[in-house]
Amino acid sequence: MQLAQKNSVCEKIAAMIQSNRFSKGDRLPGERRLAELFGTSRNTIREALCNLETMGYVEIRRRSGCYVKNPQGRLSWEALRTGANSRMAGQLLEAFSVTVPGLVRRAAAHHTASDIDKLEHATARLGRAIVNRDMENVARQYIGFFLSVAETTGNDFLTLLLRELATAAEGLSIGGTGLSEVVVDALFASHVELINAIRTGNMKEAASLAESCIDTFSRLVLAD
Secondary structure (H helix, E strand, C coil): CCHHHHHHHHHHHHHHHHCCCCCCCCECCCHHHHHHHHCCCHHHHHHHHHHHHHCCCEEEECCCEEEECCCCCCCCHHHHHHCCCHHHHHHHHHHHHHHHHHHHHHHHHCCCHHHHHHHHHHHHHHHHHHHCCCHHHHHHHHHHHHHHHHHHCCCHHHHHHHHHHHHHHCCCCCCCCCHHHCCHHHHHHHHHHHHHHHHCCCHHHHHHHHHHHHHHHHHHHCCC
16 A cells, blocks of 8 residues: 555545534444545555544544544644645745744753764755755755754753654655755855854854754745
């Protein structure tokens, strides 16, 4: 079974549950009927319903059927990863835009020579991805750079948060402008400037540059 197909069916059933057709406690149509509605197999429907149960949308009762538990589902990292779509991608990038400036301010205020060395290596990896025009790797290295920033703060909560965001970002599809429409030198230079701002302890400039980096990243991966 293709993961993308299962995720798509999950999204469609979730949307159906969230419509005015169903309330808490209502029984969903059977697997056969759902398979007909969404043009897929009963196995795919069964897998999708299991995912939706994990996400808090439904309760599966053996020999009885599938019932709506919470039309809005339950927030969890697993639910967010499973529900990867353009809306989730936008929310993920918004989470980066809110979190990253604070991270770099913290790194600019407290860092070591070893921290700067780690960030320079992360930027070198980003530079190689840019030169190779490997968009998926560019996205991975963008996020990896800021994960490295989180690790330099010495704050375990921030590090775990960025790791979760990085894991969620693995499902991002590249649908934006691509590298052909951006100034590659400026893209790389912004990261060099960011490291310099962190190195010199310029917290305000570091935060501003981080905002610029995330904005560029968003235009790269999100379609207009």
